[in-house]
Amino acid sequence: MSMMRKQFVQTTERALEKNEKLALVLGDISVFGFRKAFEKFPDRVYNIGILEQTTISVAAGMAKTGLIPVVHTIAPFLVERAFEQLKDDFCYQQLGGNFVSVGASYDYAALGCTHHCPGDVEILRALPGMEIVVPGSAGEFDMLFNQAFDNGRPTYYRLSERENAATHPVQFGKAHIIKKGNEATIVAVGPALQAVLDAVGERDVTILYYTTVAPFDAETFKANCTSSRIILCEPYYQGGLASEISEAMGRRPHTIDFIGVPKKFLTHYGKAEEHDAALGLTAKDIRRRIENIIDRPFPKTIQDKEIMQ
Amino acid sequence: MVGLRKIILEAAHHAGEGHVPSALSVLDILWVLYDKILNIDPKNPNHPSRDRFILSKGHASLGLYAVLGTKEFFPLSEIREFGKYNSRLGGHPDTTKVPGAEASTGSLGHGFPMSVGVALALKIQKSSSKVFTLIGDGESNEGSIWEAALLAAHHRLNNLICIVDYNHSTDRALSVGKLEKKFEAFDWETRSINGHNQADIFKALSTPSERPVAVIAETIKGYGIKSMENNPEWHHRSPKKEELRSFLEEIRAV
Numbered sequence: 001m002s003m004m005r006k007q008f009v010q011t012t013e014r015a016l017e018k019n020e021k022l023a024l025v026l027g028d029i030s031v032f033g034f035r036k037a038f039e040k041f042p043d044r045v046y047n048i049g050i051l052e053q054t055t056i057s058v059a060a061g062m063a064k065t066g067l068i069p070v071v072h073t074i075a076p077f078l079v080e081r082a083f084e085q086l087k088d089d090f091c092y093q094q095l096g097g098n099f100v101s102v103g104a105s106y107d108y109a110a111l112g113c114t115h116h117c118p119g120d121v122e123i124l125r126a127l128p129g130m131e132i133v134v135p136g137s138a139g140e141f142d143m144l145f146n147q148a149f150d151n152g153r154p155t156y157y158r159l160s161e162r163e164n165a166a167t168h169p170v171q172f173g174k175a176h177i178i179k180k181g182n183e184a185t186i187v188a189v190g191p192a193l194q195a196v197l198d199a200v201g202e203r204d205v206t207i208l209y210y211t212t213v214a215p216f217d218a219e220t221f222k223a224n225c226t227s228s229r230i231i232l233c234e235p236y237y238q239g240g241l242a243s244e245i246s247e248a249m250g251r252r253p254h255t256i257d258f259i260g261v262p263k264k265f266l267t268h269y270g271k272a273e274e275h276d277a278a279l280g281l282t283a284k285d286i287r288r289r290i291e292n293i294i295d296r297p298f299p300k301t302i303q304d305k306e307i308m309q
Numbered sequence: 310m311v312g313l314r315k316i317i318l319e320a321a322h323h324a325g326e327g328h329v330p331s332a333l334s335v336l337d338i339l340w341v342l343y344d345k346i347l348n349i350d351p352k353n354p355n356h357p358s359r360d361r362f363i364l365s366k367g368h369a370s371l372g373l374y375a376v377l378g379t380k381e382f383f384p385l386s387e388i389r390e391f392g393k394y395n396s397r398l399g400g401h402p403d404t405t406k407v408p409g410a411e412a413s414t415g416s417l418g419h420g421f422p423m424s425v426g427v428a429l430a431l432k433i434q435k436s437s438s439k440v441f442t443l444i445g446d447g448e449s450n451e452g453s454i455w456e457a458a459l460l461a462a463h464h465r466l467n468n469l470i471c472i473v474d475y476n477h478s479t480d481r482a483l484s485v486g487k488l489e490k491k492f493e494a495f496d497w498e499t500r501s502i503n504g505h506n507q508a509d510i511f512k513a514l515s516t517p518s519e520r521p522v523a524v525i526a527e528t529i530k531g532y533g534i535k536s537m538e539n540n541p542e543w544h545h546r547s548p549k550k551e552e553l554r555s556f557l558e559e560i561r562a563v
Contacts (some may be wrong), residue, residue, distance in 0.1 A: 023430070023433065043433050044433060048460070049459075049460065049463075051453075051456040051459070051460065053418075053422070053452070053453045053456060054422040054425070054453050054456035054457045054460060057419055057422030057423045057425075057426060057453065057457070058422055058423070058425050058426035058429065058457075058460065059426060060423050060426060061422070061423040061424060061425060061426020061427040061428070061429070061430060062426045062427070062429065062430040062433075063426075064411070064412070064423070064426070064427055064430075065426070065427050065430035065431060065434065066357070066430070066434065067430050067433065067434075084416060084419075085419065085422075088413065088415070088416050088419055089419055089423060092403075092413050093404055093405065093412065093413050094405055
């Protein structure tokens with residue numbers, strides 16, 4: 001079991017203890033991990049079965065009746081299969097709930113495309129009112145969940161097998177400034193931070209670290225974006241926050257590079273690290289792309305063909 | 310019932326919008342629920358100890374609004390605003406707007422599973438409130454209906470009653486056949502009734518059970534207006550002025 005998933009069990013057990021409104025609904029995963037919770041809170045911990053659409057509606061019914069549901073299963077089944085239930089039953093009805101996935105992007109590389117989910121953040125961003133949390137470590141999950149689980153809004157937590165080496169003192173809804181510099185502004189999301197830190201070394205760049213993707217903290221970005229050369233580095237489909245950043249830049253001319261999972265089916269198996277290498281997402285690849293955007297002259301006009309190529 | 314039918318027909322006429330036959334199909338059931346069964350106070354519609362009713366087939370909203378308005382959950386005159394830009398009363402109910410509407414439904418196969426969640430939560434909270442939901446036979450094509458049926462029986466939610474408005478509208482597409490047998494196979498108690506006989510409806514909804522109960526109500530889509538009954542042309546159409554006049558005469562004559 002990954003560090004984040006173990007942390008999810010501990011954090012939820014503590015929350016069940018402290019808040020008698022909390023109800024945990026498992027889609028037939030992590031059942032062994034939660035064995036103590038099943039014993040201790042038999043009325044509020046359910047292995048509901050393998051029926052994701054109904055599970056989300058049932059959770060909405062619980063939320064209507066004063067409980068705080070925490071629904072947990074593998075990302076594609078939670079987000080993609082039950083998408084309309086998240087839209088109608090939670091977002092449209094303005095109900096609070098927590099949706100905690102495992103199997104981010106290609107964490108389960110060897111299980112194939114049915115079990116990959118690099119599209120979760122992008123499709124959930126289409127839902128008005130859905131909050132999206134992408135912790136970069138087990139400790140960060142604990143902080144973020146405790147800050148947000150009872151806020152009365154629907155919140156998605158994307159747990160991953162991939163973790164950053166360090167835990168940062170993150171706040172729900174706020175970006176965390178890792179460092180400030182002048183050559184470029186790098187926006188790193190969740191576990192994508194590690195490769196960015198390994199890539200930048202001593203380069204004089206700003207790194208803004210986001211663990212809440214929605215709502216997007218434009219204020220911190222606007223106040224700390226030190227360069228018109230921007231690199232967006234995300235652990236899911238590339239360019240997820242592109243429109244938010246573009247909007248935050250307003251009329252300031254800027255150039256931006258999107259680093260993330262390309263939009264194609266990853267039909268190989270193996271290990272996640274092998275996919276990183278094949279997709280150009282290693283620290284070395286990222287360093288090359290950072291240098292490229294820093295070293296290239298800034299395009300002067302839209303007709304500047306040499307630069308635009 | 311004449312008054313309720315009149316409200317529905319006039320609202321659809323004014324709005325140029327509405328699923329009139331579906332509203333007429335469920336009207337007797339809704340009236341018995343709100344008049345005799347549900348423990349709910351229109352002046353305090355969110356009281357935690359109330360019984361709940363979720364209209365899973367949200368397109369029958371006009372029937373729900375006619376009953377809620379008559380029972381003074383909101384001013385009855387508001388129904389004249391049905392379907393208008395600033396109205397609280399839309400083609401499908403919005404729980405954040407309509408007093409007494411327990412869920413925002415419209416996409417089929419959502420309200421029933423939500424009712425299961427409400428029933429489960431009430432059990433968790435040791436509440437004795439009951440949950441009623443109304444689905445259609447067309448809606449019973451949705452897989453989530455049967456997911457929810459499986460789940461409710463597994464947790465023995467005997468505080469849940471699911472009424473099926475069986476007006477056979479899906480016979481032409483994907484027939485759901487003998488629904489009693491299907492619900493029985495899912496370990497529900499089933500009761501078959503004439504969905505326009507209010508004494509039958511009352512009995513079926515007021516008899517307790519050890520298991521979740523499915524009430525299979527045989528109904529007629531467009532009940533009470535001969536040219537509308539089981540006529541697919543009327544599924545989503547509003548009566549014009551002349552039609553309204555003749556329909557009102559017809560319902561008054563009964």
